[in-house]
Amino acid sequence: MNAADNAMIRxxxxxxxxxxxLRGGATLPVLMGVTxxxxxxxxxxxxxxxxxxxxxxxxxxxxxxxxxxxxxxxxDARQWVDIASAPPRRVLHLRRSTIGYVSQFxxxxxxxxxxxIVAASARDNGIEPAKAKARAAELLDRLNIPEKLWxxxxxxxxxxxxxxxxxxxxxxxxxxxxxxxxPTASLDRRNRAAVINFIRExxxxxxxxxxxxxxxxVKQQVCDRCIDVTNFRA
Amino acid sequence: MTAARAGSESPLLTAxxxxxxYGARLGCADVSLEIYPGEVLAVVGESxxxxxxxxxxxxxxxxxxxxxxxxxxxxxxxRDLFELGEAERRFLLRTxxxxxxxxxxxxLRIGVSAGGNVGERLMAVGWRNYGRIRxxxxxxxxxxxxxxxxxxxxxxxxxxxxxxxxxxxxxxxTSPRLVFMDEPTGGLDVxxxxxxxxxxxxxxxxxxxxxxIVTHDLAVARLLSHRLMVMRRGRVIETGLTDQVLDDPREPxxxxxxxxxLRG
Numbered sequence: 001m002n003a004a005d006n007a008m009i010r011x012x013x014x015x016x017x018x019x020x021x022l023r024g025g026a027t028l029p030v031l032m033g034v035t036x037x038x039x040x041x042x043x044x045x046x047x048x049x050x051x052x053x054x055x056x057x058x059x060x061x062x063x064x065x066x067x068x069x070x071x072x073x074x075x076d077a078r079q080w081v082d083i084a085s086a087p088p089r090r091v092l093h094l095r096r097s098t099i100g101y102v103s104q105f106x107x108x109x110x111x112x113x114x115x116x117i118v119a120a121s122a123r124d125n126g127i128e129p130a131k132a133k134a135r136a137a138e139l140l141d142r143l144n145i146p147e148k149l150w151x152x153x154x155x156x157x158x159x160x161x162x163x164x165x166x167x168x169x170x171x172x173x174x175x176x177x178x179x180x181x182x183p184t185a186s187l188d189r190r191n192r193a194a195v196i197n198f199i200r201e202x203x204x205x206x207x208x209x210x211x212x213x214x215x216x217x218v219k220q221q222v223c224d225r226c227i228d229v230t231n232f233r234a
Numbered sequence: 235m236t237a238a239r240a241g242s243e244s245p246l247l248t249a250x251x252x253x254x255x256y257g258a259r260l261g262c263a264d265v266s267l268e269i270y271p272g273e274v275l276a277v278v279g280e281s282x283x284x285x286x287x288x289x290x291x292x293x294x295x296x297x298x299x300x301x302x303x304x305x306x307x308x309x310x311x312x313r314d315l316f317e318l319g320e321a322e323r324r325f326l327l328r329t330x331x332x333x334x335x336x337x338x339x340x341x342l343r344i345g346v347s348a349g350g351n352v353g354e355r356l357m358a359v360g361w362r363n364y365g366r367i368r369x370x371x372x373x374x375x376x377x378x379x380x381x382x383x384x385x386x387x388x389x390x391x392x393x394x395x396x397x398x399x400x401x402x403x404x405x406x407x408t409s410p411r412l413v414f415m416d417e418p419t420g421g422l423d424v425x426x427x428x429x430x431x432x433x434x435x436x437x438x439x440x441x442x443x444x445x446x447i448v449t450h451d452l453a454v455a456r457l458l459s460h461r462l463m464v465m466r467r468g469r470v471i472e473t474g475l476t477d478q479v480l481d482d483p484r485e486p487x488x489x490x491x492x493x494x495x496l497r498g
Contacts, residue, residue: 019484020489021486021489021490022493025486059481059482063475063478064477065478065481065482066474066478066482066484089460092475107456109435110429110432111428111432112432
């Protein structure tokens, strides 16, 4: 089978070095020659010890970190776009239409309620308002967020609740590419199981998923293919 | 946050090589930028970086020593701003643009009622019916969360946060396509800032506004803007997606700014 047929993400020769000017210009080479593909309908997992650059790879694909070398091609409908060189407007457009990202931390917006935050993510992705709201409610419910909290801004929530709002936001949209940065870290068993189900549903829906999972058990359950990041050590 | 609207593929404003000298002193040098409909650009830097000079040039309050600014008028034609006639320029300032000052007293008439401040801008564009003007003022005061029963009070009796919200209502009433903001949350208490930021964020998204926001507050830039420009000593030293510049700053000065920002 021709792998290129259903590839959604394709990295080639990607490198990342941090230059810390406040520490006398110290350079911290992290990644070099990062080359792999992620295909539609699979969940690929970035593997490697902490500090190996797993999170940096996800952030470069999302356009949140810059790549110093190489290309980061993502498929936007029938077109391939190089995130590493795309103008900011293009990247913002891709974040709405194509690439979702679930991080460990939620940047809360003052005064916007949890349900609205989650629904907004679906609306930005082109889902019509009523459906977006229903989808948001379903996700919050499956993540065991009590309904009495739905209208409240998450800035007052516990860390664990905020994390679940963020997860709901990431899964509310139906981006064909989904990046998962430790989505299950510090979740209890019940909510971990919910996230595993979300991932399975997105895979069945044909999305390409790429993630990092601290939790060995979760990794076993969702991973189709491991990518060893230590191969790309700079 | 809601991103610039798709389909708006030509820029609203284009500046090229903007340079301003004050005698021998440099205001800003060789600044070029584009802004698209619905896009929010934040310009950050400390005092003296040239960011306020840039805002004055872009909003035609000052002429550049060299360089040009072109703007897409409502008839879709790109025009050189410094070749506009006085009537056209007035139309921009009074209708198609807004300007939110850090000091609300510069943007408001402090002895005129809140309703009068908002209504004035409508009258300037030809509204004559008192009832309709007042109704529009009431609507806009509500949208910026000022109680209707304060409509006849003057902003002299308002708190800092309320004055700032009134200034925003006054600007928004003519449905501008581009709003310039100079430190819109400067000098306000943190809790008041949060409310104002949330309001601005909503307005920008709901009305598809383009905005150029000058601020030294990175939290303001992060919350409101799509793109970020970092200025130092009159020059643009770094530019890009807001979250990219803030999370992966490249220039020494940008790294210093980000690491000095307590709120992250």
